[in-house]
Amino acid sequence: MPHAVKPGSLSELSDIIAAADAPFEMAGTGSKRALGRPVQAAATLDMSSFSGIIAYEPEELILDVGAGTRLSDVEALIGARHQQLAFEPPDWSALLNAPHSGTIGGLVACNLSGPRRIKAGAVRDHILGIHGVTGAGDVFKAGARVVKNVTGYDMPKLLTGSHGTLAALTSVILKVLPAPETEETVVLTRLDDLQAVNMMSLAMQSPCEVSAAAYIPGEAAYLRLEGVAPSVAYRRDALAKLLKTPIEVMAAKSSAATWCAIRDGAMFAENPRHPLWRLSVTPSDAPDLIRTLKDQLDLRYVFDWAGGLVWLEVPPSPDASATLVRGAMKSGHATLIRAPEPTRAAVDVFQPQPAALAALSARVKASFDPRHILNPGRMYRGV
Structure with a gap:
């Protein structure tokens, strides 16, 4: 030492x-x-x-x-x-x-x-x-x-x-x-990767001032609204009309806990031996990226930043699947967040x-x- x-x-x-x-x-x-x-x-x-x-x-x-x-x-x-x-x-x-x-x-x-x-x-x-x-x-x-x-x-x-x-x-x-005085999260269920990215993109381009947009596969897409209570309620209703799909609403306490978990990557803490990447990509590229990697790897993933950030957990391997991950990306950069020290010494942790x-x-x-x-x-x- x-x-x-x-x-x-x-x-x-x-x-x-x-x-x-x-x-x-x-x-x-x-x-x-x-x-x-x-x-x-x-x-x-x-x-x-x-x-x-x-x-x-x-x-x-x-x-x-x-x-x-x-x-x-x-x-x-x-x-x-x-x-x-x-x-x-x-x-x-x-x-x-x-x-x-x-x-x-x-x-x-x-x-x-x-x-x-x-x-x-x-x-x-x-x-x-x-x-x-x-x-x-x-x-x-x-x-x-x-x-x-x-x-x-x-x-x-x-x-x-x-x-x-x-x-x-x-x-x-x-x-x-x-x-913010309060927050709510609009929850959209029964979406695939492409539908989730499209919904998040639509929400982010709207005047509803969405402060965060994330998608957990098999669970839901989450859209956070923050501010004073009357404004949050108005924007939530406007967002529901814009998206033209059934929504659920998560109140302040549950909303805060959900976003803390997304922020901290809590869903990836249970497999400490599995390499973990964060990929910065064009949001519209995220579904194709995951589709390509699913054909080659057993992986877990989450979309944050409306699809612009992909958390990606891959099986243990000597190179943390760096060649496959970076080869599947059309553009952007990939950062290896978690891997054993020998792996981090051998591969490019940051995008070359x-x-x-x-x-x-x-x-x-x-x-x-x-x-x-x-x-x-x-x-x-x-x-």
Whole structure:
């Protein structure tokens, strides 16, 4: 087990990284260690000291928080003021065999968003500022509590989803939003894959302001409505007329539980040995993709983001069926979320990049982390 180096201040973190002569594996509480390719490093850079609420201005909808702060603590704090992180961060602790949902820094580094992403945007759309230290040991501060135009790198967006390969994040400034007064979910049963995608597409293109759309095969398609109660009721009735099919309605408590399960991939937690993929595809391609893969694999799947996101569980194999999965896709990208460490070391966990994009990624890595000190190889071999 690599030994841990735990800086207690920004200056100490900068000095440690600047003086390093061997790579670090970045970690807050380690809840996302099973995501991405394994990192071979002599030491772990423990970022857990950079935790706590720096500033919370509920009237301004702004939260400045240490990157090592647990997501559960943040959600409890803003929930008490009836506010939320609108991108609906998932809790993948059951999928990844982690003790809790992780930290804000891990959430940003992995760019994790839930079902509301199709309406509210992704993590990177809710970051106002970000602070940290690059792989060269340089302290940086990008963005602020007051939104301004940017020149050069838009660093909050660049670092979000970089999996700790560019910089060590110490704090994040997030935009928070009011939580909805209530929610209901329209339930459509007795649909096949194509019918479900068509129904979800119709609902998302309507003026009914559907905040999430998902389909669990053999169960139902789910369409969530959020807001004040009279508006939710009006939009539910309008949606029923638009869809021209019998509907069931799930009230607030059951609706919330259902969307938590979809958000967290709870239906895939029972088979921890089975590789799990998330495929980003054109929604209309999802039914054909599944039809093709069903002819070759015994699989389980769920559509989220109105069919634009496919959760796909496949049988255990040395390559997690990577060749079959990616070969069946017309476009988009496939990310291996769960697999044994030897498999994650052997296959491309993230979608292979075209040559031009790979060259650009290498230049960005060289700019931020010229010695490849931070999480080398986490995303791609040699990067």
